[in-house]
Amino acid sequence: MAEAVGTAIGTRVGQDSLANSVRDAIIAGLIAFLLFVVILGLKTENAQEKLILIPRIGYAVTIAVVVAVGRLLLDVFVWRARASRAAAKPLLTTRSILWLLAISWAIGAYFFIVPGAREALATSASDLFGADEWRTRTRIAVDLFGYAFMGVFIVATAMVLMLVLRRTLAGIGIGTRDETQGVLSELSTQLAPALLAIALVLPFLVVGPQQRYAIDTAIQVLTYIMLGWGLNVVVGLAGLLDLGYVAFYAVGAYSFALISTTFGWSFWVCLPLAGMFAAAWGIMLGFPVLRLRGDYLAIVTLAFGEIIRIVLLNWYSLTNGPNGISRIPRVSFFGLSFDRNAEPSFYSVFGLEYDNIYRIVFMYYVILFLALLVNFVTNRLRRLPIGRAWEALREDEIACRSLGINTVITKLSAFAIGAMFGGFAGSFFATRQGFISPESFTFHESALVLAIVVLGGLGSQLGIVIAAVALIGSSEFFRDLEEYRMLIFGGSMVAIMIWKPRGLVSSRTPSVALKERKVISAELVKEGHG
């Protein structure tokens, strides 16, 4: 009886609020239209020395529709879900997720599978608005919506899997939240080996015309993973905010380029030398900033990054200025060149047809090896006194000094090791490109690497991998969208900062344990301030 009443009330409330939601969405759309009709709906243009007004009502209509639909979706799937969760009646149940899944998949599939659907829509849009430019606009909009639906599809699938997992776990008796989380963290420890396995066979997963592009992208991602791991030593472990990390990348690249073009030494000789040069510059930067903390440190390191770039740009006799250094020797297969005309070459020794893909696959394994080396060394260092001193420095510098830790040496070693890893990555960059110029080492790179470290979660090696794949990979993936991909980039960053303010993997794994290794939650781990 009581249940029936409850259902009746639930239905009525449901209908009411659905009607309310629609009305609310329409009002929001109208307001948006009124706001934007002046701002975007009218355009002034100089034509024959007089100002003419071009009406662009389409823009305002589009925005109004987006606002209305967005508000309706938010209302139905977020606000009402929240309200009903408060009333212990979840709206975002398995069924609603499945519906969402089906709808998003259907719409996504319609545009992706049905050939010409996009074009048809584009044509009808250009007919409707009477301007040819609407054709391109509609294409972009459809693509954006397509990707959005794809995102929803992926997230919804993941959510269903999670639900099924939870149910299953609850079914076999480990249903409490803590234990479920324990199992989940268990799963996440399996993630690293799984990713490594994928990385090892990746060049053979993609075949056909896309292979070269896929491996190139993977090399790009791995370079940034390596840079992220290097910066993680400085920012994540030692808690020293470095905005000029690209300086060490540049020093590594230029050291490698100059040494290898001047002396003609091989990659494996130049690589450690370039790393050492970068480390030396890390120490040189470290000295003046030892006393600085927080924002001041960030500003000075930022300036240092710019100084390096400007010196590279102007020291013409050494660096060839803005023209850069070209003809940097390519990586060789243990002395065997990948060049077409070299003798003996990789191809003649192994009896293969000339194909550039061999070189690219080899480069992929070189950067994979370097990245894994960096990861191995960092993980070892974390368990060593110096690594613990870095983390202690991040937690409390004064307490460190009271325990007899020389904070000067500790900070400098963090800068040096982080810079050395950056130098390795720079060397690889130089040999991969065969040409470097100061243009490759702008502040944008520093910001990108820092974003990877911050989004991944300060101090987390695995988080950095996920963040690098997401940021670099997605910006490659969305390449067709041109400038709109910065929108996606920014949006995803905002989203992560809202849901995971301390990064994707924010918890800390202790370096040593007496009985069992318990994960430390992010609230307790400090971010460092100097």
Add this chain to the structure above:
Amino acid sequence: MSAETAPILQVDHLTMRFGGLIAINDLSFSARRKQITAIIGPNGAGKTTVFNCITGFYKPTEGMITLTHPGGEEYLLERLEDYEIASTAHIARTFQNIRLFSGMTVLENLLVAQHRVLNQASFFSLAGILGLGRYRKAEAEAIDFASYWLERMNLIDRADDAAGDLPYGAQRRLEIARAMCTKPVLLCLDEPAAGLNPRESAELNDTLRWVRDEHGLSILLIEHDMGVVMGISDHIVVLDYGSKISDGAPEFVRNDPAVIAAYLGVAEEAVEEVEAEVQL
């Protein structure tokens, strides 16, 4: 003077000025070996400043601070860097507002305290990166040593928890354990009983007495809790407005009129007397 009561720490004419403010004014006292010396005084008397001068966080404006090790080596503390005072002169300290490495586990906190020994064992991390056995052995020893102090401080069950997760009293105990892991000859405790309940501060008294008797440690203590101070101190130095107003055994200090005046104020007549003197 027997070795038992020879001074371990000698402070001579210590003065600390911050601009125009004289935080410590010509302070001289000594702390004796295997004794608990308490520094007390009203708020703002300069107690923590004295600590900061001894442990190197401040460079004194004037004066000399001498630490004498049991072996007879002398260290002039005002000339050492703060980290050298901990690593070379072997003075350990705790802080008034607890300073733990809150995101690291209890065990890790104690291993950071043994940084110097471990760092040498790992050849400044080079041997450690290669995974040589020498470092592994040193680390096992360091963990054993840490376990000893964890057991003693009743923290062994929480060794793998984050230090920031511990309740307040346990954090105080952990800070002392961490200081002890540096193997100090002089332990400086800045208000160790602050925020503890009566049972916890009684336990603290026992622990400090045990450390003094069992490990022959000399302790310098700042404390407001008179129960702790009078209960365990062998010697008390009283500061007021940066100057020493009394110095001696607890019984003597307790009855010293200057101390009573500083803590409780003076009688009405005394004020009038002074006012008459300065012709107010």
